[in-house]
Amino acid sequence: MKLKKLSIYLVLGLSYFVQAQSGDQILDGIGETALVSRYVFDGNLKDWSRNNLHASVEGSEAVFVDDKKFKKVLSLQAKNKLYVSIPGETLNSLESLSVSGWVNLGSEASNQYIFDFGKANGGHFYLVSEVKDGKTNYHAEIVTKKGKQYEVGLSALPTNTWAHITVVFDISSKTLITYTNGKLSGEAKNLDVELETLFDSSETPNKLYLGKSLNSESTFLNGNLHDFRVYRVALSRRQVARIYYSALGGQVNERHETDNDLPEFTADTPQLYMKYLTGVSDIKVETTKGVLPRLPRYINGIYKDGVIGPKVRVIWPAPVDNSSVLNIGQYTVTGHVSGSDLQPKALVTVLKEEKVETPDIKLDVFPLNQVSLDIDEHGSQTKFIENRDKFINTLAETNPDNFLYMFRNAFGEPQPEGAEALGVWDTQETKLRGHATGHYLTAIAQAYASTPYNKNLQDNFKQKMDYMVNVLYNLSQKSGKPAKADGKHVSNATAVPFGPGKKAFDSDLSTEGIRNDYWNWGEGFISAYPPDQFIMLEEGASYGGQTTQIWAPYYTLHKILAGLIDIYDVSGNKKALAIAEGMGSWVYNRLSKLPTETLISMWNRYIAGEFGGMNESMARLYRITGNKEFLETAKLFDNIKVFFGDANHSHGLAKNVDTYRGLHANQHIPQIMGALEMYRDSEIADYFHIADNFWYKTTNDYMYSIGGVAGARHPANAECFTSQPATIYENGLSAGGQNETCATYNMLKLSRNLFLFEQRAELMDYYERGLYNHILASVAENSPANTYHVPLRAGSIKQFGNPHMKGFTCCNGTAIESSTKLQNTIYFKSSDNKSLYVNLYIPSTLNWTERGVTVVQTTAFPKEENTRLTINGKGKFDVKVRVPQWAKKGFSVKINGKTEKVNAIPGTYLTLNRKWKNGDTIDLEMPFQFHLESVMDQQNIASLFYGPVLLAAQENEPRKEWRKVTFDAKDISKTIEGNPETLEFTIDGISYKPFYDTYGRHSVYLDVTLE
C-alpha cells in the first residue's frame, strides 16, 4: 500500500490555492502538460489551465455560493435547470482520460449526472446516480456507439457532504477505475474501447456537460461543484490521493516524486549485448583547468562467443559544478555500464588554463529558392514533397486577417470583413496571442522562397507577406505617438504608464479589460497585446492564469521578430526590417536599464521568462543593420545560470557543466542557438563552447531514438529534460507523451548552424535522424495536422492537431516552419565557393548560382541505398559527401560509372575533387543494415533501425508492456523478412514500418533479447 508512504510528503501549510496561483507547472505532483482543463468554480467558469477551454453555464446565470470548506463554489439547482458546458476540444489529443472533481450532492434522486461526455446517440462516458433498493449509488459508465457497455460503481456519496470523485479510463491497461475521496472504489478490466471511436468528432462535435445528461432534457443535478479537472493521462492511485489530500490543506512537496509506472526489470535481466561483454577499455582524456572533460559516451568493448557487439555505452558521473578540475594534475573518473558490472575508468589530466581556439564560420547555406525538392527516380512523390504540399497548399488558403486579428484588437482597430480570431493559444484572453502570427510570418516567407516551381503560389505568398507587413507597420507606427494632433503620448519605452483608469499593470486581455492606449506604449512597440506583460515580467510576475500573471511575452515577441527578419531576408521588405528595428530599440531601452539580478530572475522564471531565441533575433538584427545596440540587447538575454553557472561566471555550460538537467527543454534550446548566433558576431569563445557542449550532452544524454529530447517523468513534466542526464528509462518516457516537436525543430536548427562552424558528420547524422524520424513523422496522413508530443511508450498513438491552421499550439507553429523549409540542409557550400557539401540524400536540384553549376540528385533513398549526383556546368571544386555513421556495410563511389578508390569511414565526409565537366555523374552506394539502438540505462529496451529509418512495430491495440522481440546475437537480420524497397518488414508475424509512415498504434521501443 503506497498511501502510507504518501503521508510523509504532506506538509500542512499553504493551501493548494496558493500553489495554484504561483503558476507552478506541477500541480499535485502532476505536470501541466497532463492537464487539459481545470475549473475551480470560485466565482467564474474559466479554465485555469493554459488551454483556455472556458466553461459556460446553460439554462440561466451561474450561481456561486459561499462554502465553509472551499469558500466559494458553483451551485446547481435542479429546479433552475442549470448545467455546465465544456468545449468539445477538451476531448482532442487524449492518451487516456481522467476526470476528477469535488461534489456536494443535495438530493438522493436517481438519474443525476455529475458529468456526461460524448454524443447523445453515439458513444459517451458519464457518472450517474441510480436508486436501487432504496439506496442511491453512483457509477461511471462507458457506452459505445455499437452498444458495448462498461460500468464501475463508486463508494456511497452521502448528501450534503463534500466528496472527491475521480474516474480514470486507462487506455494502455484497458481499465476503468473509480475513486472516492482518494481511495479506490471499483475497477472494470479488459475494456475494448478506443478513445478515437468513443469520441469520434468527425461527424458531429462532442458535448461535455456537468450536471445534466446528454440524452435527457428533464433531469438535472442538485448540488455544488468545485475544482473540476480533466486530464489527458490515466491518473495513478498516488496522483489521485495527492489531489484529494492537497485540497484538504496539505501541500504536496514532492516535485521529484511521481509514480514509476514503466515496466521494471530485475538486475539479472540480460541487457542486449551486455551478456557477451567481457571488458571495456579504459580511456585517457585531457582538459584544461576549470573545464570539465568531455568524456566519450561510447567506448570499445570486448565481446565473447564470436559476437560482434557495438561500442559500449558508458554512463559517467555528471558533476553539478567544476570543483573536480580546479587544480592541475590527474584524477580518475569511474563510469558504469547499464546491465554489466564493468566499471570503465577515465584518467583525466588537468592542464593549465589556456585559450582554446574556437572555429570561424566556414560555410554558407543556400537560400531556399536555390534548392528544390524533386520526385524520386521512379517518378513517385516523396514524403518530403507530400508534407511540403500539405503545408504550402493549406497556407495558401489562409486569411492573413485572421493572423492580424489580435494585433488590430490590441490597437483598438476594427476588424475587416471576414476576419476571424484564431483559437487555441491566440484567443482574446490568451496571454500568448500573436505567437502563431510570428510563425506564420516565417512560414509565408519560406513558402514564398520555396515555390519558384509555381508562380501562382509564389505570388500568393508575396501578397500575403506584403499585406501582413503593411498592417503591422502601420500599427507599430502608432505606438508612442499622439492619436490626434497635439494629443498626449509617451514615446519613451521606459515611461509607459498604467492603462487608463488602472492602478497597476495587468494582463487582462478581455474585451472589457484590455487597454488600447497605444499612444502611451513607447515608440516602436508591436505585439498582439499591450506592453504590460513585458513590464510585469521585470517586476516579478509569474506564469499563470490570473490578471496579475503572465505567459511568456518575450517568447511571443521572438516569433514575431524572427518572422519579420525572415521576410526581410527573402524579399528585402524594408518595412519588415523597420518594424523589427523599432521593437528591438524598445526592448533595448527597457532591458538595458535593469540590474543583472533582475535579468537573472526574469530569465529563470519558469515559462514567464521563456524568451525563445530573442538573443538570436537581436544578433541577426545587429548583423543586418550594424547597430551595436542590438548585439548588446542580445547579450542581455544571456541565461547566466545555465551559460555561466552564476554571475561570476564560475562554471556553467561554458565550462562543460550540465546546468540544465530537469529544465524545460524547448525553453532552453533556442537560447543555446542564440548563443551560437552571438558567437558568430561577437567571437566571444564562451558562446561557442556553450552551444558545442550543450549539443554533445543533449544528443548523448537526453535523446530518444527519434531524435526528440524532452519527456521527463522526473521532474513530472513531459516537456522537461530528465532530472539527471543519461537516465531516460529511470526518469524519462513520461506518460502522456514525450518529444515535444518544437524541441526537435530547434535541435535541428542548432545542429545545422554548428555544422557551419565545424564540419563534423555527427551533426548531420543527428540532423538526418531528427528529420526523418521525428519531423517527417510528425505530420498527419492526409492534412497538415501535426503532433505536439510524440509518445513512445508501448502501443502509443500520435495525436495530430490544427488541420485547417485555425488554432495553434507552439508545435503547430513550428510545424508550419519545418515543412516549408524541408530542403534547407541538403547542400551547403564553403564561403569561398570551393567546396560543396552534400549532407542529405533527398531527390532535389541545387542551383549553385555563384558557380553557374546545377547539381541534380536522383534517388529513391531511403527506399534505395544509392543516390546519383549529376553535375551540369563545369569547374574545379570539392564535392564533400557524408558517409553516414550507420553505413557500416560499406560506402562506394563511382564517377562517370567508374569505381573510385576511396577510404570511406562511417561518420565522416569524403572529399571528391576534380575538374568537373558538364554531365559528370557521381554514384554513391551505401548498403543499409538493421541495427538496434538502446536506451542508455536499460539497454534491452531498444529501437530497430534500417539504415537511417526507424522501424516501428504496428500495434493493433494499446498495451502496457513493451513488445518482446528475440534476435540472433550474431545477425539480427536473420529473423526479419520484408521488402527494402517499401521499407515494410515482418518479425514474428508483426508488421514493421518506418515511423514516418505510421499513423496507428505503434511500438518504437522493443524489449529485445539476443540469443
Ligand SMILES: [Zn+2]
Ligand atoms: Zn511545442
